[in-house]
Amino acid sequence: MGKSGADLGVVAGLVRASFLVNAVYAESAREYGLTVQQGQLLCVLMGRPYGMGDLGATLGLEKSSLTGLVDRAVRRGLVRREPDPDDRRAVHVVLTEESRALAEDFYAATCRRVDELATSLSTPDRDRLAALLGTIVRENEAPAVFLDTLRR
């Protein structure tokens, strides 16, 4: 079976829903004077500091791309590079004190907006959708680009 029947429905649904999420993410970022990538960086770093290597793997970027992203984020005071005490080549990228609040506001605003995309669903449908997407995310090892642990 695999590729027949309602399959295209799933595919088009996923692609178009992604398009909506991207738009909402961009709108949120803009509201906070961030680019999408900077917003994503903040959301990742809310969880914990990362080395450049891990950060690139998480965001799906080449290291050369990441250097620039972090440079610009440093210039805007969003993050800091801290030396790794155990490895003088490595750095830890960390949120600054000022940007932690910004990151949390951005995160909350983005959650609210994404949540609103699903307002037309009933509570049980939301739960079903969450479970189905959860399976996809788990099976494909989507990195922690957006926290899940602040529920309630």
Place this chain on the structure above:
Amino acid sequence: MGKSGADLGVVAGLVRASFLVNAVYAESAREYGLTVQQGQLLCVLMGRPYGMGDLGATLGLEKSSLTGLVDRAVRRGLVRREPDPDDRRAVHVVLTEESRALAEDFYAATCRRVDELATSLSTPDRDRLAALLGTIVRENEAPAVFLDTLRR
């Protein structure tokens, strides 16, 4: 209720699933020597020609951004600007003969990859997911950035 319980599950699920879809889309585009935006442009134009205005609305871009995207696509022979016979200010952006095949290959490859994201779901679960995402897409009037009409 609104913001309690498993809500964050839906939000994080949507955001992370989008991240997966974006990655897959980028991988597909790369395989065909396209940028993500050029791939998106081809997918939109597969349906029908668009004027710059409609195209910007569909892709969520300002007109000034679109001019450049179309310029580069023209330079690569992906699309053509045709004069609108009824309005000498307006143009229709159209796929070229050569790029139609490319667009269809890209579309098919992307479908395959996105489909693979959901291989761990049972057929009824896929149908449920398609229905739930369909509701979100419909309620939020997601534009036709990815065709849905080639279903069997």
Place this chain on the structure above:
DNA sequence: GTGCTATGTTCGTAGTACGAACTAACTGGG
């Protein structure tokens, strides 16, 4: 036919993303 609006383009700026080439630091074998 003279203002108003709509359709696109141009220009300047900032940011994104990549690969190739590079530097510095760690690591393991001898």
Place this chain on the structure above:
DNA sequence: CCCAGTTAGTTCGTACTACGAACATAGCAC
């Protein structure tokens, strides 16, 4: 101890993305 090879990040050049402001034309309404 030392050196070869690996690993962590940066630099550089190129192409592309996206925006707003300012612009030129063409249609439209009165």
